[in-house]
Amino acid sequence: MNSLDISSQEYLAIDRSLLILEKSLMVSKFADRPIEVGEDVRCGFPELIGLEAILQEIFSKQKLSFKLKDICRYCESNKSIYFNLNFILEMKDRLIILFEDVTAKNFKYQQKMQAANECKLIADRISENNNFQEIVKSQKTVLLITDRFGIINNISPAALNLFKYSRNESIDRHISILFDRNKLIFFNLVIHQNLEVICQTKTKENIYMNFSCLPIDSQQEEDSDLIFVGQKIIWRIK
Amino acid sequence: MSIISQKICTIGDFGVGKTSLIRRFVEREFSDEYLSTVGVKISRKTMDLATDKPDNSIKVQFLIWDIEGKTKFKGIAPSYLQGAKGAIIVADLTRKETILNLQEHIDLFASINPKKTKIILAFNKFDLVDQEKPINIIKDELISKNNRIISTYYTSAKTGENVDNMFYTLAENIIAEK
Ligand SMILES: Nc1nc2c(ncn2[C@@H]2O[C@H](COP(=O)(O)OP(=O)(O)OP(=O)(O)O)[C@@H](O)[C@H]2O)c(=O)[nH]1
Ligand SMILES: [Mg+2]
Numbered sequence: 001m002n003s004l005d006i007s008s009q010e011y012l013a014i015d016r017s018l019l020i021l022e023k024s025l026m027v028s029k030f031a032d033r034p035i036e037v038g039e040d041v042r043c044g045f046p047e048l049i050g051l052e053a054i055l056q057e058i059f060s061k062q063k064l065s066f067k068l069k070d071i072c073r074y075c076e077s078n079k080s081i082y083f084n085l086n087f088i089l090e091m092k093d094r095l096i097i098l099f100e101d102v103t104a105k106n107f108k109y110q111q112k113m114q115a116a117n118e119c120k121l122i123a124d125r126i127s128e129n130n131n132f133q134e135i136v137k138s139q140k141t142v143l144l145i146t147d148r149f150g151i152i153n154n155i156s157p158a159a160l161n162l163f164k165y166s167r168n169e170s171i172d173r174h175i176s177i178l179f180d181r182n183k184l185i186f187f188n189l190v191i192h193q194n195l196e197v198i199c200q201t202k203t204k205e206n207i208y209m210n211f212s213c214l215p216i217d218s219q220q221e222e223d224s225d226l227i228f229v230g231q232k233i234i235w236r237i238k
Numbered sequence: 239m240s241i242i243s244q245k246i247c248t249i250g251d252f253g254v255g256k257t258s259l260i261r262r263f264v265e266r267e268f269s270d271e272y273l274s275t276v277g278v279k280i281s282r283k284t285m286d287l288a289t290d291k292p293d294n295s296i297k298v299q300f301l302i303w304d305i306e307g308k309t310k311f312k313g314i315a316p317s318y319l320q321g322a323k324g325a326i327i328v329a330d331l332t333r334k335e336t337i338l339n340l341q342e343h344i345d346l347f348a349s350i351n352p353k354k355t356k357i358i359l360a361f362n363k364f365d366l367v368d369q370e371k372p373i374n375i376i377k378d379e380l381i382s383k384n385n386r387i388i389s390t391y392y393t394s395a396k397t398g399e400n401v402d403n404m405f406y407t408l409a410e411n412i413i414a415e416k
Contacts, residue, residue, distance in 0.1 A: 046243075049244075049321075050244075051320060051321045054321065071280075113309075114274050116309070116311075121272075
């Protein structure tokens with residue numbers, strides 16, 4: 001028998017009518033609603049609605065497996081969990097759905113994406129708009145603009161607040177007043193590079209940050225000013 | 239009365255307003271803050287649709303897949319689109335690039351789902367632009383090239399303009415196909 005080793009993972013077993021035959025101890029934490037053996041699996045996992053044809057293909061061995069990645073549940077910034085679903089036929093008329101918790105990975109990835117996406121949005125807006133002083137001023141995000149050598153020429157109120165510098169103390173200074181110079185190789189900056197750095201505030205407090213960096217003018221990257229959007233790295237508390 | 243459940247997807251570039259449109263439709267709320275979506279999150283919303291017969295409406299439950307937006311570095315995972323009966327493909331009227339990328343999203347959805355699946359194009363953030371004229375040419379070209387497109391809307395998740403309209407139109411068209 002080609003029985004799967006499912007001892008270490010959360011799982012559900014379902015039959016051809018998509019009724020739950022068996023469930024592992026903790027699998028309910030992934031469900032959208034409470035689930036019971038004998039019920040239709042789609043009640044607790046609405047992700048399966050629309051996938052009936054694919055599941056039948058697995059039952060009839062036309063398809064060997066199917067995977068859905070990074071499904072999010074309870075999407076309030078800190079409380080969401082993410083999981084992957086793996087569908088595999090265990091034996092005739094018994095399909096196993098394996099659950100893989102990928103919350104930690106996605107939590108980190110979200111913060112990187114956030115900085116990268118915000119950086120691109122702001123860079124686009126600034127490159128289209130001459131009055132970028134206003135755009136920077138209105139930003140609620142930690143935002144810095146430097147010339148290609150790393151000299152700060154603009155900084156958002158949120159950034160000043162976080163690093164405890166005044167405007168005058170930061171403008172025309174090198175960005176390394178905030179973080180380690182070694183992390184920044186300006187001439188070879190890969191576009192959209194993500195930098196994980198330990199920043200220091202004026203009061204010598206350490207802050208773990210994730211920065212995304214882009215040239216403002218994507219046509220003339222070599223000479224362009226650089227935009228940095230930062231996010232405090234938050235570790236998820238279990 | 240029975241409920242018909244149908245899967246639909248929202249796709250498009252990052253930051254165009256997919257999550258905001260769903261939030262407006264399902265929770266009647268809007269936020270100016272941007273929290274980029276990772277992976278996929280599913281919301282449910284039940285609608286009452288009128289039928290030709292008097293006193294006879296049908297209930298349709300939409301399972302709306304809010305899918306991580308496409309970036310330069312990561313495309314949309316095709317497995318998310320499997321089994322969808324329709325899609326709302328979203329562009330941001332303030333970012334031309336997102337409009338030019340619509341065809342790519344249409345092609346991806348069409349490559350995975352059969353011909354009778356329906357597509358609506360949402361030109362979002364309509365509250366931020368003065369007029370609709372500049373994109374009419376692009377819009378007409380998209381419609382003439384892609385016969386799955388049943389409708390296009392200028393939407394605003396912020397004011398709610400055309401949001402309900404768009405989702406109900408999609409639901410009616412999906413039900414009519416059944
Ligand atoms: N003014 C205005 N802003 C909008 C509208 N729709 C969305 N936004 C804003 O645009 C930003 C992005 O919106 P989201 O709904 O998160 O975009 P998304 O397409 O889900 O983005 P990803 O999840 O990264 O793909 C947010 O700051 C929203 O507040 C709109 O109709 N009008
Ligand atoms: Mg989103």
